[in-house]
Amino acid sequence: xxxxxxxxxxxxxxxxxxxxxxxxxxxxxxxxxxxxxxxxxxxxxxxxxxxxxxxxxxxxxxxxxxxxxxxxxxxxxxxxxxxxxxxxxxxxxxxxxxxxxxxxxxxxxxxxxxxxxxxxxxxxxxxxxxxxxxxxxxxxxxxxxxxxxxxxxxxxxxxxxxxxxxxxxxxxxxxxxxxxxxxxxxxxxxxxxxxxxxxxxxxxxxxxxxxxxxxxxxxxxxxxxxxxxxxxxxxxxxxxxxxxxxxxxxxxxxxxxxxxxxxxxxxxxxxxxxxxxxxxxxxxxxxxxxxxxxxxxxxxxxxxxxxxxxxxxxxxxxxxxxxxxxxxxxxxxxxxxxxxxxxxxxxxxxxxxxxxxxxxxxxxxxxxxxxxxxxxxxxxxxxxxxxxxxxxxxxxxxxxxxxxxxxxxxxxxxxxxxxxxxxxxxxxxxxxxxxxxxx
Amino acid sequence: xxxxxxxxxxxxxxxxxxxxxxxxxxxxxxxxxxxxxxxxxxxxxxxxxxxxxxxxxxxxxxxxxxxxxxxxxxxxxxxxxxxxxxxxxxxxxxxxxxxxxxxxxxxxxxxxxxxxxxxxxxxxxxxxxxxxxxxxxxxxxxxxxxxxxxxxxxxxxxxxxxxxxxxxxxxxxxxxxxxxxxxxxxxxxxxxxxxxxxxxxxxxxxxxxxxxxxxxxxxxxxxxxxxxxxxxxxxxxxxxxxxxxxxxxxxxxxxxxxxxxxxxxxxxxxxxxxxxxxxxxxxxxxxxxxxxxxxxxxxxxxxxxxxxxxxxxxxxxxxxxxxxxxxxxxxxxxxxxxxxxxxxxxxxxxxxxxxxxxxxxxxxxxxxxxxxxxxxxxxxxxxxxxxxxxxxxxxxxxxxxxxxxxxxxxxxxxxxxxxxxxxxxxxxxxxxxxxxxxx
Numbered sequence: 017x018x019x020x021x022x023x024x025x026x027x028x029x030x031x032x033x034x035x036x037x038x039x040x041x042x043x044x045x046x047x048x049x050x051x052x053x054x055x056x057x058x059x060x061x062x063x064x065x066x067x068x069x070x071x072x073x074x075x076x077x078x079x080x081x082x083x084x085x086x087x088x089x090x091x092x093x094x095x096x097x098x099x100x101x102x103x104x105x106x107x108x109x110x111x112x113x114x115x116x117x118x119x120x121x122x123x124x125x126x127x128x129x130x131x132x133x134x135x136x137x138x139x140x141x142x143x144x145x146x147x148x149x150x151x152x153x154x155x156x157x158x159x160x161x162x163x164x165x166x167x168x169x170x171x172x173x174x175x176x177x178x179x180x181x182x183x184x185x186x187x188x189x190x191x192x193x194x195x196x197x198x199x200x201x202x203x204x205x206x207x208x209x210x211x212x213x214x215x216x217x218x219x220x221x222x223x224x225x226x227x228x229x230x231x232x233x234x235x236x237x238x239x240x241x242x243x244x245x246x247x248x249x250x251x252x253x254x255x256x257x258x259x260x261x262x263x264x265x266x267x268x269x270x271x272x273x274x275x276x277x278x279x280x281x282x283x284x285x286x287x288x289x290x291x292x293x294x295x296x297x298x299x300x301x302x303x304x305x306x307x308x309x310x311x312x313x314x315x316x317x318x319x320x321x322x323x324x325x326x327x328x329x330x331x332x333x334x335x336x337x338x339x340x341x342x343x344x345x346x347x348x349x350x351x352x353x354x355x356x357x358x359x360x361x362x363x364x365x366x367x368x369x370x371x372x373x374x375x376x377x378x379x380x381x382x383x384x385x386x387x388x389x390x391x392x393x394x395x396x397x398x399x400x401x402x403x404x405x406x407x408x409x410x411x412x413x414x415x416x417x418x419x420x421x422x423x424x425x426x427x428x429x430x431x432x433x434x435x436x437x438x439x440x441x442x443x444x445x446x447x448x449x450x451x452x453x454x455x
Numbered sequence: 456x457x458x459x460x461x462x463x464x465x466x467x468x469x470x471x472x473x474x475x476x477x478x479x480x481x482x483x484x485x486x487x488x489x490x491x492x493x494x495x496x497x498x499x500x501x502x503x504x505x506x507x508x509x510x511x512x513x514x515x516x517x518x519x520x521x522x523x524x525x526x527x528x529x530x531x532x533x534x535x536x537x538x539x540x541x542x543x544x545x546x547x548x549x550x551x552x553x554x555x556x557x558x559x560x561x562x563x564x565x566x567x568x569x570x571x572x573x574x575x576x577x578x579x580x581x582x583x584x585x586x587x588x589x590x591x592x593x594x595x596x597x598x599x600x601x602x603x604x605x606x607x608x609x610x611x612x613x614x615x616x617x618x619x620x621x622x623x624x625x626x627x628x629x630x631x632x633x634x635x636x637x638x639x640x641x642x643x644x645x646x647x648x649x650x651x652x653x654x655x656x657x658x659x660x661x662x663x664x665x666x667x668x669x670x671x672x673x674x675x676x677x678x679x680x681x682x683x684x685x686x687x688x689x690x691x692x693x694x695x696x697x698x699x700x701x702x703x704x705x706x707x708x709x710x711x712x713x714x715x716x717x718x719x720x721x722x723x724x725x726x727x728x729x730x731x732x733x734x735x736x737x738x739x740x741x742x743x744x745x746x747x748x749x750x751x752x753x754x755x756x757x758x759x760x761x762x763x764x765x766x767x768x769x770x771x772x773x774x775x776x777x778x779x780x781x782x783x784x785x786x787x788x789x790x791x792x793x794x795x796x797x798x799x800x801x802x803x804x805x806x807x808x809x810x811x812x813x814x815x816x817x818x819x820x821x822x823x824x825x826x827x828x829x830x831x832x833x834x835x836x837x838x839x840x841x842x843x844x845x846x847x848x849x850x851x852x853x854x855x856x857x858x859x860x861x862x863x864x865x866x867x868x869x870x871x872x873x874x875x876x877x878x879x880x881x882x883x884x885x886x887x888x889x890x891x892x893x894x
Contacts, residue, residue, distance in 0.1 A: 372488060414857070
């Protein structure tokens with residue numbers, strides 16, 4: 017819808033007809049906000065919807081909800097659409113088509129997975145179902161979250177906000193596998209301090225079901241009784257439709273596109289969680305499901321299909337999240353990624369404070385930076401801390417984006433005042449240490 | 456002391472003797488923290504002292520407090536030092552000398568300026584005197600702050616925290632003259648909302664004094680009765696000592712140095728508020744008194760005098776401050792600076808929110824970005840907002856540092872999650888608008 021809105025702004029209705037088919041009921045909503053709706057931090061689900069189908073229609077975009085596109089004929093330039101309510105199919109022609117089919121949640125194929133009380137959290141419909149469960153069963157006080165990534169952590173917080181005892185089951189050795197283990201272990205400790213039972217290195221292999229409702233999670237290390245299960249084990253690009261139309265899928269499993277977001281098929285564009293993205297630091301394609309990338313890519317398509325010329329420049333892999341007072345952020349490559357790429361590297365980890373030490377509300381922050389040995393280029397950064405910690409990852413992201421060395425980063429002119437940072441911002445201190453470690 | 460500490464870390468005591476002379480009683484303290492001590496946000500003044508003379512001595516730096524250097528003979532490589540307590544002078548030789556004489560507060564030369572109750576706020580001694588005044592005269596309930604810059608705003612908050620009725624007198628048309636007027640006016644409005652009486656475009660021309668104590672500020676527009684006055688009208692580089700030794704002073708009024716922090720005189724280095732700095736965007740030297748620059752420069756000197764080779768890369772003019780819930784930040788050049796330099800420019804100002812709109816604690820933020828017309832390079836940024844607004848200036852600072860275009864900045868991979876930003880970070884939204892305005 018970002019592409020549609022952008023294209024609409026650039027072309028009048030008599031110049032360009034824009035039609036959107038959506039399988040579900042909603043458009044332009046913040047899936048990233050669902051954990052906060054479930055956790056009751058956001059009370060009205062409507063506030064997650066940036067623009068409803070009706071609002072899009074008022075702006076001259078012909079939105080059809082509950083319509084699923086089941087086929088694309090790239091030669092004939094037509095799509096086959098199924099009206100899910102009427103049960104009818106029809107064929108519509110196009111000049112340019114955008115595939116924005118998003119991602120599908122990974123759902124472990126284990127016994128009991130379809131029991132009541134086991135929830136995904138990808139769509140508004142998922143969020144509504146989970147909230148209905150919580151409201152309908154006040155006696156349910158035990159929750160298991162499977163998966164220790166962003167969604168898993170956010171859902172652990174959401175369940176805690178409902179007063180539940182939360183167990184986090186994660187097959188990785190540390191939560192937040194997108195961090196290096198040394199930083200991930202800080203997240204694990206902090207989660208335990210918040211009262212979450214963290215079971216790392218443990219895989220769910222099935223569910224015990226009583227009266228069709230989940231009663232326990234069975235793992236390779238034991239059984240965890242529970243009233244509710246939330247699946248946060250990640251997503252993969254939803255490429256089935258485009259793939260069946262002959263569009264190329266890249267090595268990461270997402271649709272391959274040019275930097276202008278064109279696929280291998282003439283007249284077919286793709287954007288959002290279904291595509292793979294160029295990682296500017298590794299130079300490799302990656303599949304990262306994140307609303308901010310999807311939104312930027314949509315804008316790029318909207319400009320390019322209306323005669324403009326703009327590229328999506330790729331990403332450096334920045335991500336942030338928050339669990340209670342704990343903030344976690346990362347960007348670029350981890351030590352293990354650099355190992356895998358055969359790039360010699362050095363890291364530095366420092367502890368500092370988010371404000372001048374004497375200023376009220378100064379909180380702890382740990383910053384890890386990694387640089388390539390020869391070039392001294394900063395290749396990645398990870399931050400774990402409390403209020404005010406995570407946003408500093410943007411400084412590192414900009415350093416990566418501009419291929420800065422540790423030396424250069426250590427002297428950058430960042431905003432300094434006691435309510436905002438120590439005299440040396442924690443990122444500068446880490447960069448200084450990194451430069452020293454590089455020798 | 457930053458230079459001394461750095462040099463000490465690199466050379467043992469039997470390799471290098473390090474002697475420091477300090478006119479006052481304290482070393483290595485955060486002058487930037489004084490407003491918070493006065494405002495009682497910081498209760499123990501000792502916490503502002505990063506390292507006392509005794510701690511420096513334990514690390515092998517021979518610190519002499521209450522010793523004023525009154526002359527440098529660069530040919531003989533000696534300094535003349537006055538022991539302020541003993542009243543004696545002596546001559547000490549050196550191989551390399553660092554001038555770190557800081558800045559002197561500008562003190563209006565008007566009638567009554569020496570009355571009791573008129574306070575500067577540059578040194579710990581100033582801070583202690585001001586606190587003594589506040590504690591000693593609980594009946595004093597009216598304060599006038601003269602100067603609408605960083606210190607003025609911070610002191611206005613400090614006086615309010617003591618329950619005083621505060622009037623801010625500023626000769627500029629808007630507070631925060633380091634912003635463009637459109638952004639400065641937002642600061643003025645916010646200050647008035649906080650209950651500060653803001654008298655802009657008004658100059659103090661004298662003080663009415665009763666019983667040797669200030670009783671009112673006389674301006675060119677009227678008389679403002681008051682119990683206490685705080686001067687926050689800025690500082691200028693303290694170059695007298697070095698200038699009298701023949702060291703070159705630059706066009707900005709600070710000591711001129713190379714990027715390695717060497718002055719025009721052989722064996723004489725300079726760092727901190729007494730030097731002028733290369734502004735990377737204008738290419739002109741500027742005098743900016745800020746602890747973070749001083750600290751970085753000190754480190755550069757400490758490395759270079761011990762055989763290392765490192766440059767201070769200059770600044771982009773980043774600064775942040777906070778008054779109550781109001782956050783203000785700026786970096787780079789203002790529209791008026793670009794006018795003066797004859798650089799064609801375009802700006803964009805957007806209003807957004809510090810978090811996803813639906814997330815609790817989302818606060819307002821206004822971002823202004825300015826770019827050069829032809830090159831599309833971002834040349835400056837200004838931010839006014841509430842909690843979470845100001846630190847975003849670092850993103851802009853990094854963009855300036857790396858000479859990014861508005862287009863490039865608009866697509867940068869910043870951390871996104873609902874507790875931290877809208878899907879498009881306010882800086883990205885501003886950059887996108889800026890790119891559009893550039894055409």
